[in-house]
Amino acid sequence: MYKVDNLKYKYPNNKEDVIKGISFEIKEGEIFGFLGPSGAGKSTTQKILIKILEDYRGTITYNGKDVKTFGNDFYEDIGVSFEMPIHFSKMTAMENINFFLKLYKRNADVEALMKRVGLWESRDKMVGEFSKGMKIRLNIVRALLNEPKMLFLDEPTNGIDPANAKVLKDLVKEFRDAGGTVFITSHIMSDIDQLCDRVAFIVDGEIKEIDSPRNLKIRYGKRSLKLEYKEGGQTIAKEFPMDNVGKNEEFLTLLKTKEIETIHSGETTLEDIFIKVTGVGLRDESE
Template sequence: MEYAFSLQNINFRYSKKRPLVLNDVSLNVAKGTIFGLLGPSGAGKSTTQKLMTKLLDDYDGNILYFGKDLKKFGTSFYEDVGVGFEMPVHFNKLTAMENLSFFARLYRKNIDYEALLVRVGLGEAKNQQVGQFSKGMKVRLNFVRALLNDPDVIFLDEPTNGLDPTNARIIKDIIRELKAQGKTIFISTHLMGDVEELCDEVAFIANGHLLTISSPKKLKLQYGKRNIIVEYYQDDVPMKSVFPLDTIGTDAAFLDIIKTKKIITIHSDEVSMEQIFIDIVGQKAPQ
């Protein structure tokens, strides 16, 4: 398997007198996948992204970018990388198109960013000053800006935060399309629904320590309960029964309900990603 990024035993502190922000962090981001980094505020997520995007470089350990030492890359590195920070900096007195045109000139290649503006619902506002944009509009503009140079690796920090469901769906659909094109996407978010929908693999970090790395599906199986919940009517009264999933085929009570009762719903006792986050991050990481 080819890795876009490989972090090996990373330690980082902002000054010698301050504690470690990242403590022996190791992770691999496979090429062509969507990788999520999750954790509470101050856990080390933003610092990790800054190291991976060469905004910080005074770290111990190794970071490899497609197998090569990241520190050896020059400014050409940014031709392949797109970054959408949670708190973007726009020129408020310029229009959306003027903003994108300015940043597009920093790269050798560009996408058709006007078409992408239309796709994310900003076509009619393209000639409006960004200072007049709502938060959601700025989030979408920031997303377009991250894709200006048609990057192979994309860092997105809270890409759907502040968006209504319709616009969030558009952004998530585009992210899936980018993955289908073979691009590698690194996401940091507090929205666990996005994690479950988009991420192939997620890492949980707290107090600068990496706690676990797995896929959302494996985590849901690991932390969930192997039960089937049946809601049904008995004499017009809603009832609910829980049955072990492993013996469902021979469970007489379950089979009787299925055969004789009017069923409202049947579903597995899945745990939410929110609860998994609480269970994992709630464990005290080493100080």
């Protein structure tokens, strides 16, 4: 759906490129994540993809056509949820939504969307009275109200509670399952892990790795099994290589003779893999 080739970008007041020749593809019907610390170039890349920033180098195609050749009708296909709230605070939620709705040819079922994110009851409240979480959920409704084919989400769960974060994640998955394509930027590992079909690690404007979270875990994880069992009133832990574990006598004996407390594969978290691949952490970077 999107193909990005050797993308470079420099802000007018900067000396160096903030995006340093990245290439990737977003396939139709997938959730593609951009994972990286603050300042890595995630939001800049998103702003280039949605044609807000234009003076980039390299090529970007959308459905096989250079994005630079698209007019404003491009936005009939695109839904964008920005990280910060973007509503008129002295208007109600519905007044905001109804205003934006009229700017598009295709209109989604707003009532269903508002109910889905738990804002229907508050639809006649001024947005200025909304909590940050409510504003972010309204951002998502705003992004979906034109029934987009491609959805861009910038740090979608930042600042909202776990229950509402789950609602949003489910909504994104439903959007994908209905044929939509999603591009997510986040520094929150669980978002990427739970949502994305593929993820790119971005640090200092460079992509260090692209693959599915599952493949990354298999590739970078330890191929081992960790066993915890009781012996003499104590918990003892032992680790076995995954290869030919079914023929490992010691492992099989422990299984047969001991009271097993836990068994875990040596799967690493995405965060560990991110640190291993990029050499930097996700949370210790300042905004």
